[in-house]
Amino acid sequence: MVVLAKIISRSVFETSPNNSMESVTTMNNKTIYAASGDKNIKPVRRSNAVIKTGMVLAQEVIHDGKLLCSKNTVLTQDRIDYLKSWGVETVKVYIQDTAAPSKHELIVPAPVNERVDFRSFEKEYSNKINVVKGQLIDICSGAEASVDRLYKVTEDIMGKLEHKNDIFNYIRFMKQSDEATFGHCINVSLLCNLFGHWVNMKEDEIVLLTVAGILHDIGKTKIPEQILCKRGRLTEEEFTIMKTHTSVGYDLLRSMNIQEDIKLSALMHHEKIDGSGYPMGAVGSGINKFACIVSICDIYDAMTADRCYRGRLSPFYVIKTFETQSYGELNTEYLLTFLQNIAYTFLNSMVKLNDGRECEVVFINKQHLSRPIVKHGNDLIDLLLHKELDILEVI
Numbered sequence: 210m211v212v213l214a215k216i217i218s219r220s221v222f223e224t225s226p227n228n229s230m231e232s233v234t235t236m237n238n239k240t241i242y243a244a245s246g247d248k249n250i251k252p253v254r255r256s257n258a259v260i261k262t263g264m265v266l267a268q269e270v271i272h273d274g275k276l277l278c279s280k281n282t283v284l285t286q287d288r289i290d291y292l293k294s295w296g297v298e299t300v301k302v303y304i305q306d307t308a309a310p311s312k313h314e315l316i317v318p319a320p321v322n323e324r325v326d327f328r329s330f331e332k333e334y335s336n337k338i339n340v341v342k343g344q345l346i347d348i349c350s351g352a353e354a355s356v357d358r359l360y361k362v363t364e365d366i367m368g369k370l371e372h373k374n375d376i377f378n379y380i381r382f383m384k385q386s387d388e389a390t391f392g393h394c395i396n397v398s399l400l401c402n403l404f405g406h407w408v409n410m411k412e413d414e415i416v417l418l419t420v421a422g423i424l425h426d427i428g429k430t431k432i433p434e435q436i437l438c439k440r441g442r443l444t445e446e447e448f449t450i451m452k453t454h455t456s457v458g459y460d461l462l463r464s465m466n467i468q469e470d471i472k473l474s475a476l477m478h479h480e481k482i483d484g485s486g487y488p489m490g491a492v493g494s495g496i497n498k499f500a501c502i503v504s505i506c507d508i509y510d511a512m513t514a515d516r517c518y519r520g521r522l523s524p525f526y527v528i529k530t531f532e533t534q535s536y537g538e539l540n541t542e543y544l545l546t547f548l549q550n551i552a553y554t555f556l557n558s559m560v561k562l563n564d565g566r567e568c569e570v571v572f573i574n575k576q577h578l579s580r581p582i583v584k585h586g587n588d589l590i591d592l593l594l595h596k597e598l599d600i601l602e603v604i
């Protein structure tokens with residue numbers, strides 16, 4: 210059903226009987242036909258038709274010849290305030306009607322944690338935390354690592370997704386607590402699996418890369434709990450111990466009947482192409498290519514996860530950080546592939562800016578991936594031109 214919605218006054222209009230699907234809600238004390246001037250609409254008192262956030266415009270809002278909001282825009286408080294600031298007093302909106310399908314369902318994507326495939330992803334992911342934990346502990350106790358069994362963990366989780374790139378969106382919603390290390394291993398593995406497809410790896414290489422992601426931090430199982438879970442900054446001595454998880458991990462896997470690329474990923478995923486990494490300070494092409502990819506996925510997951518000293522960072526902030534800090538340290542070709550794919554994953558997503566506005570990402574700037582063009586109402590905001598604005602979070 211369509212109504213004209215009023216923001217402050219309780220006076221509301223309703224359509225004539227021959228157009229019974231429409232009525233009116235207004236924004237201020239005066240009531241006007243700001244949307245259409247539809248002569249069929251007659252004033253009727255209806256106290257329940259005051260505008261609310263979440264309503265959807267059934268008709269564009271034009272003021273002095275300027276298009277302020279297009280049809281099917283979801284009304285947020287910002288948008289309502291924006292329309293009021295232009296003196297708009299009435300808008301035409303859809304309201305819930307049992308006889309007609311809700312327009313809300315057609316144009317408002319469900320929140321991530323209410324989506325059906327997210328629910329099954331979440332369930333599978335939670336089950337697999339314990340499976341991974343069990344397998345890694347067994348390997349640490351000397352059991353042979355099974356590539357097939359480890360790969361199945363990631364494959365089963367991936368199988369719950371309708372679109373593989375939703376991984377970026379979904380892993381942000383997985384709560385990490387006591388099992389943060391194992392959740393991190395799963396996340397890196399899922400990202401590695403996606404990465405393998407982006408760079409057109411052969412299927413058997415994707416399997417190895419995926420398992421390399423699961424096993425990359427296996428050495429952390431030997432790091433003392435008080436260092437691994439310490440809140441706040443590690444001392445120099447603690448950091449020296451923490452860094453040993455790379456060589457400890459390699460030693461754990463060294464004698465196992467698994468591919469060298471997996472072992473080298475555990476050893477080299479903190480190496481940097483400029484030689485500033487650890488444990489060996491390897492340079493450029495001396496770093497295993499699987500380890501280069503694991504490294505990028507590892508940093509991405511660490512940055513986007515909640516930490517005790519800060520909340521999770523928005524993917525666009527992470528892209529910016531990669532752009533400004535990581536070229537020269539990480540494999541350039543892989544990094545570019547990764548950042549482009551992240552950025553395009555969030556095209557058409559809703560984001561919150563640091564001024565509180567909720568906008569849609571409508572254009573990715575290939576030269577400046579962290580500064581897309583976003584849309585607020587009918588205003589396009591080029592974040593490259595508005596340095597004062599930042600994307601705080603994807604909502």
Ligand SMILES: [Fe+2]
Pocket residue numbers: 425426454478479
């Ligand atoms: Fe690590």
Ligand SMILES: [Fe+2]
Pocket residue numbers: 393397425426507
């Ligand atoms: Fe890691």
